[in-house]
Amino acid sequence: MSDVNRAPSRSDYRHFLEIPTRWRDNDSYGHMNNAVYYTVLEMVIMQYLEVESQLDLDALGVRCFTVENGCTYHDALKYPDTIEAGLRIGRLGRSSVRYEVGLFKKGEQAIKATAFVIDVFVDKETERPTELPEIVREKLSAISSRL
Amino acid sequence: MSDVNRAPSRSDYRHFLEIPTRWRDNDSYGHMNNAVYYTVLEMVIMQYLEVESQLDLDALGVRCFTVENGCTYHDALKYPDTIEAGLRIGRLGRSSVRYEVGLFKKGEQAIKATAFVIDVFVDKETERPTELPEIVREKLSAISSRL
């Protein structure tokens, strides 16, 4: 975001995935449990890599290890909401990537949660950091927040 | 089913829900974990009651307690499959209902899993079995396997 005081809107994200909530996502408090937000982050990231971009990470010899993630909750999501998850790349390093995700409720404007995940790509055998395969870099650049 | 030797097909079910799998649904073996099938059963049942039929169980003063459930696995589902869950009512008692569910992979004919859930309706205060509210009985009868 150029304006850090402004909450992100859908137009700040480059790729979207609709995710129906499940009855089980709610916890004793009747809201989507906090841990489920991280399952949703993982889902939109992996869907972008493996389904949308048709990357076969295993064939490319790499895996993604998360080194840090976090989420700020503006308002509760809950079953039976349908989530619209927006994804963009905030930073692309030699072997790491910072994903930024915004979660919206379908049919509503205001953002419900903003989150990030920092992944390091590792060699699937040695599990040591490795340079991003070129095709992966290309696909991630395509949804950069710098566009 | 009239022919117990025949595996159920989509035409044996009365209500359907599409459910995208999540990356997290897979376990160490790379298949959808067995416990997730039960989350899917719960999801199609609650969606039929609360969303499709717009029943407000809480306002009706009841809750559903599961007394028995089970699943037979014919072939593995796995992320990123989209599941088509088919639902029908196998038996409707005074205070209990037997749901029967068939799980299919979108785009494939053969059934992946057949399952059932027996729920007892209880008074939400006393948690003792109570007669099915008439509107609930009506909505459940509408998807009976006896039709």
Next chain:
Amino acid sequence: MSDVNRAPSRSDYRHFLEIPTRWRDNDSYGHMNNAVYYTVLEMVIMQYLEVESQLDLDALGVRCFTVENGCTYHDALKYPDTIEAGLRIGRLGRSSVRYEVGLFKKGEQAIKATAFVIDVFVDKETERPTELPEIVREKLSAISSRL
């Protein structure tokens, strides 16, 4: 059980595992969610095989695929209960095994749930049914209900 009309007690099981519930195990109804019971079954079975019996299934070239499971709920477990899961082998075939599990609340006599899991051992490469490795058969026989 010799007497099918008698609910199982702790003495009907041969191996036990204590499992603390998690806050997240409870659902909107304030009870341990039904799907979590299946996570508990899987846990006591895998702990008996891999930890208690120190079997390395991967090195033995096999995996276990569940073909059927089911659970009868007598009374609700809920966080913060500690679960005592009892395990026994109900039937041991050439390539399949029927596990029987009883779930108790620590400190209480009455059984909360009775469950079973039927697993087929498959070759980890072909994923076709294979004979139980001898060491696996030995360890499973040791907790047979026939003893």
Next chain:
Amino acid sequence: MSDVNRAPSRSDYRHFLEIPTRWRDNDSYGHMNNAVYYTVLEMVIMQYLEVESQLDLDALGVRCFTVENGCTYHDALKYPDTIEAGLRIGRLGRSSVRYEVGLFKKGEQAIKATAFVIDVFVDKETERPTELPEIVREKLSAISSRL
């Protein structure tokens, strides 16, 4: 921590809970899934409040809503590890609290993950922020990092 360049050790935390991992906690990569870390954070926090401190939040008329959380992963935990979760209070405001959690593998010195959760206490009816009940403040102060 007084020394920000030093990784926290067990002595930096004030309350501990042992948590056995579950087979299901591992994901396709064979490690404890990232979302499960947040289930563990929630577990040690709620156990400290409701079990260790015997606070009945519902009777006190409050609930805790998480407004932000995050985790830094130093090394992977995985089933069948037993987790030792250490808890301390990093900041105590009028209506909010910052929990800091360190996750260790039982029997090992090096910390596996450091995490935080910022909760706001809300009135359980209005769901608006409310002052921390005095007994809650007392129990949280007892495990402050400032001690």
